[in-house]
Amino acid sequence: MRLNKITEALPFLAPVQILILSVIVIPSLYVVWLSLNASSFGQSATFVGLDNYIRVLTDPAFLLALGNTVLIVIFAVHLELALGLGMALLFASGLPFRRVLLVAVLAPYAVSEVIAVAMWRFLFDPDVGPVTAMLTWLGLPMLDWSFEPSHALIMIGLLTIWLHLPFTFIILYAARLAIPKDLYEAARIDGATAFDAFRRVTIPLLGPAIVVALLFRYIFAFRIFSEVWLMTQGGPARSTEVVAVYLYQEAFSFNAFGTAAATAWIMVLASLLLATGYVFLLRKQVAGNVH
Amino acid sequence: MSDKVFTNITRRGFLGTSLGGAAMLAAGPSFAVGKTLNVLSHKVHQTVLGSGSGDGDLLKDWRTGNDAEIVWTTFDSNPLQDRLFREASLNTTDFNVGYIVDNRPTKQIAAMFEPLDSYLEKDAIEDFGDIAPGLVQGMTVDGKLIGIPVRHATQGLFYNEALLEEQGISAPPTTLEELVEQAQKLTFTSKAGTPVAGMVLASDLAVFPVMFARAFGGDFINAKFELLPNPEAMEKGLTVLRKMFESGALPRSYATTKNDDQVTWLQQGRAAFTVLPFARNAQLNNKEQSKFPGKIKAIEFPISSDLKGKVPMSSIVEAWGMVIPANSKDKELSWKFIKEVSSKRVTLGMARNGNGPVRVSTYADQSFVNNPVAAVEAEVLKNARGAFPPFPEAARAQSIFLEEVQLAVLGRKEIKEAVASIATRVKPLLQA
Numbered sequence: 001m002r003l004n005k006i007t008e009a010l011p012f013l014a015p016v017q018i019l020i021l022s023v024i025v026i027p028s029l030y031v032v033w034l035s036l037n038a039s040s041f042g043q044s045a046t047f048v049g050l051d052n053y054i055r056v057l058t059d060p061a062f063l064l065a066l067g068n069t070v071l072i073v074i075f076a077v078h079l080e081l082a083l084g085l086g087m088a089l090l091f092a093s094g095l096p097f098r099r100v101l102l103v104a105v106l107a108p109y110a111v112s113e114v115i116a117v118a119m120w121r122f123l124f125d126p127d128v129g130p131v132t133a134m135l136t137w138l139g140l141p142m143l144d145w146s147f148e149p150s151h152a153l154i155m156i157g158l159l160t161i162w163l164h165l166p167f168t169f170i171i172l173y174a175a176r177l178a179i180p181k182d183l184y185e186a187a188r189i190d191g192a193t194a195f196d197a198f199r200r201v202t203i204p205l206l207g208p209a210i211v212v213a214l215l216f217r218y219i220f221a222f223r224i225f226s227e228v229w230l231m232t233q234g235g236p237a238r239s240t241e242v243v244a245v246y247l248y249q250e251a252f253s254f255n256a257f258g259t260a261a262a263t264a265w266i267m268v269l270a271s272l273l274l275a276t277g278y279v280f281l282l283r284k285q286v287a288g289n290v291h
Numbered sequence: 292m293s294d295k296v297f298t299n300i301t302r303r304g305f306l307g308t309s310l311g312g313a314a315m316l317a318a319g320p321s322f323a324v325g326k327t328l329n330v331l332s333h334k335v336h337q338t339v340l341g342s343g344s345g346d347g348d349l350l351k352d353w354r355t356g357n358d359a360e361i362v363w364t365t366f367d368s369n370p371l372q373d374r375l376f377r378e379a380s381l382n383t384t385d386f387n388v389g390y391i392v393d394n395r396p397t398k399q400i401a402a403m404f405e406p407l408d409s410y411l412e413k414d415a416i417e418d419f420g421d422i423a424p425g426l427v428q429g430m431t432v433d434g435k436l437i438g439i440p441v442r443h444a445t446q447g448l449f450y451n452e453a454l455l456e457e458q459g460i461s462a463p464p465t466t467l468e469e470l471v472e473q474a475q476k477l478t479f480t481s482k483a484g485t486p487v488a489g490m491v492l493a494s495d496l497a498v499f500p501v502m503f504a505r506a507f508g509g510d511f512i513n514a515k516f517e518l519l520p521n522p523e524a525m526e527k528g529l530t531v532l533r534k535m536f537e538s539g540a541l542p543r544s545y546a547t548t549k550n551d552d553q554v555t556w557l558q559q560g561r562a563a564f565t566v567l568p569f570a571r572n573a574q575l576n577n578k579e580q581s582k583f584p585g586k587i588k589a590i591e592f593p594i595s596s597d598l599k600g601k602v603p604m605s606s607i608v609e610a611w612g613m614v615i616p617a618n619s620k621d622k623e624l625s626w627k628f629i630k631e632v633s634s635k636r637v638t639l640g641m642a643r644n645g646n647g648p649v650r651v652s653t654y655a656d657q658s659f660v661n662n663p664v665a666a667v668e669a670e671v672l673k674n675a676r677g678a679f680p681p682f683p684e685a686a687r688a689q690s691i692f693l694e695e696v697q698l699a700v701l702g703r704k705e706i707k708e709a710v711a712s713i714a715t716r717v718k719p720l721l722q723a
Binding site: 040041042043121125126127128144145146147231232233235236237238249252253254255256 | 369370373376377379380397399400401402403486488494495542543544545546547561683684686687690694695697698701703
């Protein structure tokens with residue numbers, strides 16, 4: 001009986017299953033197979049076992065790229081969350097010209113990454129950039145991003161925050177607007193200060209939205225590519241390279257498909273590892289809501 | 292009379308329509324008018340042919356004569372090579388002709404393209420011996436000709452004559468030492484208020500450090516696959532670049548400067564010298580783009596004073612060739628296209644449009660002699676050679692070389708140490 005029902009339902013489910021199989025499962029398995037082989041253009045694949053993984057994990061360039069990626073993810077995602085939360089609370093508290101300001105805050109999300117990077121490169125040009133000139137005029141140190149790797153990483157971090165802040169902001173702002181006003185009123189009657197209300201009402205109720213925003217941004221930030229590639233191309237001397245740029249170089253500059261595939265899988269595992277804590281937190285919250 | 296509704300879909304009708312539709316789709320190509328030739332190239336390869344520009348279209352007659360349309364798919368150099376090799380690795384490709392750069396065809400890559408010797412024997416290209424033998428050699432792998440040379444980009448030293456005059460310099464440099472001295476003098480704020488850097492170079496191409504090493508008689512990897520045949524010369528070349536960076540003659544943004552920046556910096560008067568292919572002359576002096584039209588001139592990149600008059604300067608040349616993917620269709624049409632593009636008439640026409648001509652006779656043609664850089668380009672081309680020869684790990688080797696060069700120029704590594712590191716890190720790649 002049950003088998004019959006499954007057979008009847010199969011034609012209705014098949015299109016989705018076929019789509020998932022063809023665009024996710026099969027390509028993923030192909031990448032696994034590729035990662036266990038050495039191959040390039042005009043050269044048939046040769047099975048090398050886990051050699052590609054070992055080569056990547058022992059390559060100092062990869063380890064540096066991984067370190068840079070983790071640094072950018074931790075710095076950018078958390079700073080972005082703090083800014084997004086602050087702005088969401090500010091907007092929810094009532095601001096004059098709220099609609100205009102909302103458009104201004106969301107605008108970076110409508111800008112193409114390529115244009116954003118070109119714009120930032122011009123603004124922060126070490127020789128003729130208007131921002132550099134202003135900083136110098138104010139007697140402040142300039143952001144020497146084309147020479148100092150640490151400055152370049154800060155610049156990339158700031159750019160990625162500017163580009164993706166609207167995403168975090170809009171999730172938190174929507175969640176904040178969904179909190180009933182009565183709760184704040186009850187807290188006020190109970191003698192809670194503004195900080196108490198923030199700690200005891202806002203944060204617990206924004207929790208699921210914060211976790212979702214963090215989880216998405218962790219995954220997006222871990223695969224950061226265009227900001228780095230267009231800004232510094234991973235330079236000077238590969239010092240600002242991130243994992244996605246390393247993968248691109250292996251696949252499309254060096255045509256080493258085996259190591260590129262191994263890098264892709266290491267990337268997936270590393271980003272899952274980074275996000276594990278938040279995934280568990282999300283599961284706990286979902287389970288809590290069910291009960 | 293029947294009251295049957297004719298819009299009802301019957302099983303027979305559905306199957307019949309499906310089969311008929313499939314048959315029509317399968318027969319689709321027979322409805323097409325004429326033939327289509329798909330070409331995979333850089334935008335510049337299409338532009339120099341004047342494609343689609345009315346009377347300037349160099350292939351107008353060929354199109355009519357062969358009843359064929361040419362569909363161009365263009366990419367930047369590296370993505371172009373990647374796409375070409377990807378297409379050639381498939382079971383079949385729709386691309387009939389591809390453009391390949393001469394430092395890419397290794398034995399494995401060459402195997403993906405049609406050997407052209409038999410085509411040449413059967414249906415010869417007009418005066419094939421007129422095409423520079425060195426360029427033909429670059430497209431020959433294991434004795435098989437896999438590409439027909441179509442363009443060369445020979446590097447020259449460009450300078451802004453107006454800025455030189457402003458600083459009281461009456462003539463461009465004749466030695467590398469003079470170049471460095473002038474570049475340092477030309478690091479100033481111009482009368483127009485523009486901060487000028489003596490020289491602008493991209494840091495992501497091996498061309499520039501190799502040129503500086505060659506000025507001292509050195510090289511990165513020579514045609515015999517010798518790695519750093521003269522390490523002292525490479526050290527001298529990098530020392531010059533480092534001193535220029537430290538003195539500001541190379542801009543602070545050296546590490547993030549790209550090839551396109553070199554063009555705009557020179558056009559805007561932000562730099563006095565740069566190294567670019569001679570073919571860029573028209574663009575650099577374009578009235579609509581440049582603040583100094585007619586004032587940007589080109590000469591041969593100067594050799595060091597120690598070697599001047601003893602050995603010729605070997606500048607860098609990059610050549611492009613046309614190939615036919617072995618898995619493509621209608622190879623006869625592809626060959627006809629290659630033959631036409633390689634003809635004397637089209638080569639001359641492309642040269643007038645800014646292409647580096649591959650035929651020796653083009654330089655002697657009266658209508659090309661008036662080109663302001665033609666004579667110097669022809670002279671430089673005699674001793675020019677590629678930045679490094681093709682080998683499977685060439686791209687990785689170039690990346691390592693550039694990484695060490697950047698560390699040395701920016702002062703993060705001792706020059707001797709950087710050169711030693713190039714030798715240690717690149718050697719296994721050559722052996723592989």
